[in-house]
Amino acid sequence: xxxxxxxxxxxxxxxxxxxxxxxxxxxxxxxxxxxxxxxxxxxxxxxxxxxxxxxxxxxxxxxxxxxxxxxxxxxxxxxxxxxxxxxxxxxxxxxxxxxxxxxxxxxxxxxxxxxxxxxxxxxxxxxxxxxxxxxxxxxxxxxxxxxx
Amino acid sequence: xxxxxxxxxxxxxxxxxxxxxxxxxxxxxxxxxxxxxxxxxxxxxxxxxxxxxxxxxxxxxxxxxxxxxxxxxxxxxxxxxxxxxxxxxxxxxxxxxxxxxxxxxxxxxxxxxxxxxxxxxxxxxxxxxxxxxxxxxxxxxxxxxxxxxxxxxxxxxxxxxxx
Numbered sequence: 001x002x003x004x005x006x007x008x009x010x011x012x013x014x015x016x017x018x019x020x021x022x023x024x025x026x027x028x029x030x031x032x033x034x035x036x037x038x039x040x041x042x043x044x045x046x047x048x049x050x051x052x053x054x055x056x057x058x059x060x061x062x063x064x065x066x067x068x069x070x071x072x073x074x075x076x077x078x079x080x081x082x083x084x085x086x087x088x089x090x091x092x093x094x095x096x097x098x099x100x101x102x103x104x105x106x107x108x109x110x111x112x113x114x115x116x117x118x119x120x121x122x123x124x125x126x127x128x129x130x131x132x133x134x135x136x137x138x139x140x141x142x143x144x145x146x147x148x
Numbered sequence: 149x150x151x152x153x154x155x156x157x158x159x160x161x162x163x164x165x166x167x168x169x170x171x172x173x174x175x176x177x178x179x180x181x182x183x184x185x186x187x188x189x190x191x192x193x194x195x196x197x198x199x200x201x202x203x204x205x206x207x208x209x210x211x212x213x214x215x216x217x218x219x220x221x222x223x224x225x226x227x228x229x230x231x232x233x234x235x236x237x238x239x240x241x242x243x244x245x246x247x248x249x250x251x252x253x254x255x256x257x258x259x260x261x262x263x264x265x266x267x268x269x270x271x272x273x274x275x276x277x278x279x280x281x282x283x284x285x286x287x288x289x290x291x292x293x294x295x296x297x298x299x300x301x302x303x304x305x306x307x308x309x310x311x
Contacts, residue, residue, distance in 0.1 A: 036174045043183065089243045093211075096243055124239035129267060131179060135188035142186070 008055065009145050012045045014137070015054035015078070019071055019111070020097065021061025024127035025088035029058055032130035040134060051077035055144055056137065059119075062090040062097045062111035075117045081147035083140050086113040087123040087133065095126060191268035193237045198254060198263040198274035201231035204298050205248035205264050213241035214248060214264075226280055235264050242266050251297065257284050 014033065018026050033040040033047050048054055051074045063071055075084070089095040091113045098109045113119055120143070123136040165171035182188045206214040216233040223231045235248070244266040249255060255262035258279045261272045286294075 037176055038179065039175055042175070042180070092240050093243075122240060124242060125267065126242075126244035131188070131191070134179065134183060135190065138183050138186060138188055 010044050013048040013054045014056045014058055015048055016058050019061040019067040020064040021090045025060040028127045028130055029133055032133040038130045054078050056083045058085045058087055059091050059113045060087050062094045062109045063116055064108050068110045083120045083144055084117055085121045085136055086119045087128045089126040092122050193269055194235055195263040195269045196234045198276055199234045200276055201233050204251050205235050208247045208251045208297050211241045211243055213238045
């Protein structure tokens with residue numbers, strides 16, 4: 001085990017990116033990492049806002065026009081190995097925003113996230129459930145830890 | 149002086165309980181066990197035993213996420229109804245609108261817990277043989293709506309095209 005993977009195994013940083021949507025998924029993801037009931041920090045998974053520090057990028061929301069460039073910039077800024085998790089039905093297929101003729105027009109939506117950046121894991125739900133978030137993140141951990 | 153001692157003793161006793169007996173712990177230990185063995189189980193979305201296989205949920209789904217899959221061995225529920233298929237939710241298409249759950253006749257007519265639920269169907273014992281024999285009242289216009297959705301897969305699609 002190299003020094004890089006040794007230290008990564010002790011501090012996996014999750015970065016949460018919001019790209020439109022209703023914030024419900026963001027609340028559930030922060031809940032699953034910080035709240036005492038689910039508490040992902042006990043598995044050394046931490047929340048960060050710095051892309052240079054992040055290992056896992058969690059994207060929520062359908063990607064709107066305004067959010068496309070920032071999302072790509074954030075994805076580029078994350079060092080390898082990086083993993084992308086799309087969380088919530090908006091990120092998976094546009095959810096209640098795409099093709100539903102609401103306040104946000106379908107033309108404003110660039111998503112789902114797959115169209116913009118490669119996605120490694122998908123978490124369904126509206127909003128996502130903390131159990132599903134943890135299942136998704138845990139299923140990715142072996143990939144991340146065996147990276148180098 | 150006495151009150152300070154009392155506070156110190158109470159604090160020490162609380163910490164003793166926390167450390168040795170895990171008092172006031174709120175962490176989900178079952179989930180923790182599943183995560184540490186990398187075997188997190190995904191909750192069931194469909195209760196296949198309680199389902200009567202009417203395909204109403206598949207017809208009513210606005211995103212077409214529900215497909216009916218054939219059962220290996222059809223099950224005869226009453227004299228004129230055989231259950232031959234059960235729903236399967238494609239979670240990548242689901243927007244969790246609960247149409248399927250609210251439409252399920254087990255829930256909407258018999259008042260039992262629904263047999264299809266987009267997040268987690270839960271543990272339940274529904275005796276469908278008993279349900280099907282039990283008489284229930286339903287108004288004519290509601291019956292019309294239900295009959296339309298049950299028989300016609302294109303209701304929602306036509307609504308879309310009408311816009």
